[in-house]
Amino acid sequence: MSSEPFTLRWGILATGGIATTFTKDLLIDPQTRDASDIRHVVAAAASSTSASRAAELLKSINAPPTARAYGSYTELVSDPDIDIIYIATPHSHHYHHARLCLNAGKHLLVEKPITVNAAQCQELRKLAREKGRFMMEAVWTRFFxxxxxxxxxxxxxxxxxxxxxxxxxxxxxxxxxxxxxxxxxxxxxxxxxxxxxxxxxxxxxxxxxxxxxxxxxxxxxxxxxxxxxxxxxxxxxxxxxxxxxxxxxxxxxxxxxxxxxxxxxxxxxxxxxxxxxxxxxxxxxxxxxxxxxxxxxxxxxxxxxxxxxxxxxxxxxxxxKEIPGGGHGMFWEADECARCIRDGKLESEICGLEETEVVMRVMDQVRRQGGVVYPDVIESTESPLDGFGV
Ligand SMILES: NC(=O)c1ccc[n+]([C@@H]2O[C@H](COP(=O)([O-])OP(=O)(O)OC[C@H]3O[C@@H](n4cnc5c(N)ncnc54)[C@H](OP(=O)(O)O)[C@@H]3O)[C@@H](O)[C@H]2O)c1
The missing domain is CATH 3.30.360.10 (Dihydrodipicolinate Reductase; domain 2)
Structure with a gap:
């Protein structure tokens, strides 16, 4: 194995609370957690409303000046110098944004829950496999x-x-x-x-x-x-x-x-x-x-x-066990993405998609039993991008 660390170039899709926390963690030197085989680069961030909002996010966390700010998610997924996209939009939007990224050929880390329901999760799994891209739900807890x-x-x-x-x-x-x-x-x-x-x-x-x-x-x-x-x-x-x-x-x-x-x-x-x-x-x-x-x-x-x-x-x-490097603890899941992609894996063994889908099925049943119903447009496996900020 090469002694050079494997570099993973990240695009951040959304500019809210957890996008900020996660991106800050990406900037922490992996050596502080005894990881010398991988490294992360914050290549770009995108806001659905304006490039200046993405620029503000990058500035607020002292991202390197090379990080690009986009005013749309479509521009982000078109950037050839991005390997993986972290999706941090509301639950309702994960499915639609994940399809956008996979269709553009990007690897994916999607905030929890991966989708609104199991049917959407199943569709994403199929698409990720078809495209040969890595995908994981961002259940960071599993990597502590x-x-x-x-x-x-x-x-x-x-x-x-x-x-x-x-x-x-x-x-x-x-x-x-x-x-x-x-x-x-x-x-x-x-x-x-x-x-x-x-x-x-x-x-x-x-x-x-x-x-x-x-x-x-x-x-x-x-x-x-x-x-x-x-x-x-x-x-x-x-x-x-x-x-x-x-x-x-x-x-x-x-x-x-x-x-x-x-x-x-x-x-x-x-x-x-x-x-x-x-x-x-x-x-x-x-x-x-x-x-x-x-x-x-x-x-x-x-x-x-x-x-x-x-x-x-x-x-x-x-x-x-203290969280090292002054971080929040989200870098461990990012390290897992880097190692899987370096090794040509399409799924993590610690947070695999079969288990993700079974958990989604459990949540579907609970919502059915309790009568928690969401609008059809966000439960659907159709993927009109209109109305999803793209
Ligand atoms: N892992 C964790 O510990 C953790 C913690 C909190 C939340 N989460 C997950 O992360 C996701 C985002 O949560 P958050 O707390 O960061 O939410 P948030 O602060 O409300 O941010 C969501 C972001 O999504 C984008 N967005 C796009 N379309 C939107 C719409 N129609 N309405 C609202 N926002 C929209 C916005 O950024 P731009 O439009 O500027 O891109 C917004 O800033 C959720 O899936 C949540 O479950 C995970």
Whole structure:
């Protein structure tokens, strides 16, 4: 392998909150996280409204002067000096913007949820394969070293058989006052609601423990039950999902809300918190915060009848992992994109598209059970680009 790091040239599609945070992380030297095999270049950013808005984004994060600012997404995808595009528009627009990028021959990292529904996700998978382009949903949580370590603990059998997982990601808002009706968190036209925005992180932990960390031949789609309470705009405000995985019979409970919080009045980090609880026959493992995990606590079962965890000798293990380089922690998913593209892979093994689609199918069922309906134009697999800022 060459000693020169592989360089991935990024185009940023959208200029909102998370586009800014992600692009800032791209600019952090990978050496600060002991990565010397890849490097990222912020080649350009685009706004659907004006080039000056894209220029402001680039300026606000001290992007290099070589980074170009575009006033339309079409111009961005036409730039031959971009390898991959990061899509950070509202959920409703992901499908349409992803098609635009794939048709222009770009690799893709698409913010969560990858699409509004599973049918759209399936169409994108087909198109990405046809075009021979890499595509991944930006579930950054999966790439935290702490999440990787939790997966290893499960896969090495240190918790025994996993039987139950609870996970919650909710944060408190005065929904009416803070969001009104137009904000993307509550606006049905933008596929708002707790489930698609926050609940996907709770589901991610259920799926990491009960699907991803299980042997491939044991992965089966779960049965889904749910309770949904809506806010005034008709999207879900508080949702609880109950999954039962066939075969193992393991159960998962995923909670999400935009009106009550996982941990009231507590700032993250919340060491010792248990936003996620993974329960095995030999012990429990809790994680402090679902989307951005920094601490896990492993408590072996101190119970002769349940056997003994040899490695842990009944000791409680608490581990804290700082996010290096002053970043937010989004660079690890970017590093994964670079390595996959360097190695000619079309999908990540840590966040593969089959699992992404199964999670989308679960969310489809929950919305159906709770009667959360979005306008046809954003549920459709047709792709008129009119009205999607292109
Ligand atoms: N990974 C995470 O931790 C995380 C955190 C927050 C959000 N997200 C995800 O990232 C995506 C964007 O969230 P955000 O919080 O960054 O949203 P935001 O601040 O509202 O930004 C969305 C951006 O999309 C563009 N856009 C295009 N058409 C739009 C339309 N019709 N209405 C509103 N904006 C439109 C706008 O930029 P231009 O028009 O200037 O391009 C806008 O700034 C969502 O999918 C969300 O789930 C992920």
């Amino acid at each position: 070293p702490l999440s990787r370590e939790v997966c290893s603990i499960i896969q090495e059998g240190k918790l025994g058989d996993i039987k139950r997982v609870f996970a919650d990601f909710s944060f408190w808002n005065d929904v009416q006052k803070e969001f009104g009706t137009q904000h993307r968190m509550v606006n049905p036209d933008l596929a708002g609601g707790a489930l698609l925005d926050l609940g996907i992180y709770s589901l991610t932990w259920l799926f990491m423990a009960l699907w991803h960390c299980q042997p491939a031949d044991k992965r089966q789609e779960p049965a889904v039950s749910s309770a949904v309470s809506k806010c005034a705009t008709g999207v879900d405000e508080t949702t609880t999902v109950l999954l039962r995985f066939p075969g193992s019979g393991a159960q998962g409970v995923a909670g999400t809300s935009i009106i009550v919080a996982t941990t009231p009045n507590a700032e993250h980090p919340n060491p010792g918190g248990d936003a996620v609880r993974i329960q095995g026959t030999l012990g429990d493992l809790t994680v402090d915060y679902a989307p951005r995990p920094r601490t896990y606590t492993l408590t072996p079962a101190v119970n002769e009848k349940r056997g003994k965890l040899a490695d842990f000798e009944y000791e409680v293990v608490e581990k804290f």
